[in-house]
Amino acid sequence: MSVKPVAYQPHWSDRFYLFAVLKGMVITLKHFFKKKYTVQYPEVKWPVPKGHRGAIRLNKDEQGRMLCVACEMCSTACPAKCITMKAAVSPWPDREKYPLTFEINMLRCILCGMCQEACPEKAIELTEIYDFSAYTRQDLIWDRERLLKNYDLTCDGRYFERSREETGL
Amino acid sequence: MFGMDWIDLGILLTKVMLVIAVNFLILMIMELAERRVSAFMQDRVGPNRVGPFGLLQPVADGIKFLFKEEITPSQVERTLYWLAPALVLVPALLTFSVIPFGMSFSAFGREITLQIADLQVGLLFIFALVSLAVYGTVLGGWAANSKYPLLGGLRASSQMISYELSIGMSIIGVLMLVGSLRLSEVVAYQTGSLFTILPRWNIFTQPLGFLIFLIASFAETNRLPFDLPETEPELVGGYHTEYSSMKFAMFFMGEYIALITTSALLTTLFLGGWDVPWVDEAALGSWGVLLSLAAFAVKTGFFLFLFLWVRWTLPRFRFDQLMHLGWKVLLPLAIVNILATGLFLYLAP
Numbered sequence: 001m002s003v004k005p006v007a008y009q010p011h012w013s014d015r016f017y018l019f020a021v022l023k024g025m026v027i028t029l030k031h032f033f034k035k036k037y038t039v040q041y042p043e044v045k046w047p048v049p050k051g052h053r054g055a056i057r058l059n060k061d062e063q064g065r066m067l068c069v070a071c072e073m074c075s076t077a078c079p080a081k082c083i084t085m086k087a088a089v090s091p092w093p094d095r096e097k098y099p100l101t102f103e104i105n106m107l108r109c110i111l112c113g114m115c116q117e118a119c120p121e122k123a124i125e126l127t128e129i130y131d132f133s134a135y136t137r138q139d140l141i142w143d144r145e146r147l148l149k150n151y152d153l154t155c156d157g158r159y160f161e162r163s164r165e166e167t168g169l
Numbered sequence: 170m171f172g173m174d175w176i177d178l179g180i181l182l183t184k185v186m187l188v189i190a191v192n193f194l195i196l197m198i199m200e201l202a203e204r205r206v207s208a209f210m211q212d213r214v215g216p217n218r219v220g221p222f223g224l225l226q227p228v229a230d231g232i233k234f235l236f237k238e239e240i241t242p243s244q245v246e247r248t249l250y251w252l253a254p255a256l257v258l259v260p261a262l263l264t265f266s267v268i269p270f271g272m273s274f275s276a277f278g279r280e281i282t283l284q285i286a287d288l289q290v291g292l293l294f295i296f297a298l299v300s301l302a303v304y305g306t307v308l309g310g311w312a313a314n315s316k317y318p319l320l321g322g323l324r325a326s327s328q329m330i331s332y333e334l335s336i337g338m339s340i341i342g343v344l345m346l347v348g349s350l351r352l353s354e355v356v357a358y359q360t361g362s363l364f365t366i367l368p369r370w371n372i373f374t375q376p377l378g379f380l381i382f383l384i385a386s387f388a389e390t391n392r393l394p395f396d397l398p399e400t401e402p403e404l405v406g407g408y409h410t411e412y413s414s415m416k417f418a419m420f421f422m423g424e425y426i427a428l429i430t431t432s433a434l435l436t437t438l439f440l441g442g443w444d445v446p447w448v449d450e451a452a453l454g455s456w457g458v459l460l461s462l463a464a465f466a467v468k469t470g471f472f473l474f475l476f477l478w479v480r481w482t483l484p485r486f487r488f489d490q491l492m493h494l495g496w497k498v499l500l501p502l503a504i505v506n507i508l509a510t511g512l513f514l515y516l517a518p
Contacts, residue, residue, distance in 0.1 A: 021482070025479065032210050034212055035212070037212050038213050
């Protein structure tokens with residue numbers, strides 16, 4: 001099998017350049033008026049696909065009580081050993097224990113979702129929040145209230161829509 | 170002083186200040202427009218954070234440039250190194266002094282022309298200054314005493330020589346028609362209509378000359394697709410590689426001001442200057458003056474947008490392609506244009 005080299009023979013209109021240039025300019029002008037794909041980030045957050053493993057939340061029941069029963073299954077399952085809790089006698093009659101303190105060290109957390117899988121009460125879950133940087137290391141050690149707040153932000157499943165509505169962008 | 174009194178001097182100084190101020194204002198707008206237009210053409214939105222629509226972005230950039238560290242590398246030729254940025258900026262600004270940007274009107278008991286100096290050799294003056302501007306680029310490249318700037322400066326000089334010729338030849342056709350180098354007369358010639366439907370602009374009588382002038386002015390102003398003196402992939406930054414802070418900003422400003430004056434010149438030479446087609450501005454009084462200013466601004470703005478538009482459409486030429494285009498295509502075409510115009514003038518009454 002032999003390859004026959006063929007010299008590039010541009011069409012005369014291409015050799016004239018100007019038509020090709022005009023064609024290109026029409027394309028750029030079309031894009032000039034097209035819809036822009038930029039997401040105005042801090043105000044509008046790009047919605048991540050379902051199943052994204054982001055910041056952790058502690059779920060609440062219908063009465064606003066946390067679901068956690070302080071069984072320590074999550075902290076046992078955690079490969080990064082970032083979950084610590086202190087159990088206490090539950091104030092509610094439907095369970096024995098509840099976490100008096102519940103801390104997740106987000107500096108160590110690798111967002112693997114093992115805690116979510118281990119939890120028998122579906123009390124701990126990973127959310128779609130992906131921007132949780134902080135100015136100090138201390139700010140990334142999340143306590144119980146911080147984790148419950150994540151539930152309030154994401155429980156209606158409209159976390160990203162809300163960010164869009166609030167800014168009107 | 171040349172038979173001037175204080176009022177004349179005042180008017181002249183006002184005009185000078187106005188032209189410089191407006192030039193710098195447009196420069197700031199261009200700096201933002203370059204980024205916004207490029208963004209829009211790439212389906213992005215560009216800088217929109219500083220001020221409404223990002224309008225204060227140029228101010229922020231200016232402040233940033235002011236506070237950048239001023240570095241003078243040890244190997245540079247100090248005098249020329251400091252002089253070069255000014256040599257780019259000053260001729261670019263001076264060029265505007267002979268361009269008429271509006272209809273003349275009377276006030277304070279005298280005729281006020283909206284042009285700083287109506288020189289008899291206006292066009293030659295412009296070309297003298299445009300060729301001076303290349304000294305800034307070349308000296309900037311040479312004084313930096315470093316290989317990439319030197320290559321950039323070399324390219325700038327050879328590019329200028331090649332395209333200066335074509336640009337000079339391309340307007341000879343216009344000069345033959347107008348019969349004067351005075352830019353106010355070039356504008357005056359273009360008022361009226363051609364074949365009753367077209368305005369008598371030189372773009373219609375000299376289409377080939379216009380095309381050559383337009384292409385060559387891209388090379389003259391170092392704009393893409395002919396920005397070889399500052400190609401970032403192969404020459405780092407070209408002639409301004411060793412410059413920092415405000416000196417670098419001055420190169421940039423000089424480049425944009427050259428862009429503005431070139432657009433204004435294109436308007437004056439080929440698009441009828443401040444002339445509004447089919448309208449007799451003189452009959453409208455002061456509204457006519459405003460109309461003429463607006464017409465000039467719109468036409469110049471169109472060319473400024475064209476420069477941005479082309480920049481974000483075309484890739485850069487190779488250096489041999491650039492030389493090929495300059496010497497083997499544009500120059501012969503310009504000569505053909507001169508011959509054709511001469512033939513036309515000889516045959517037509």
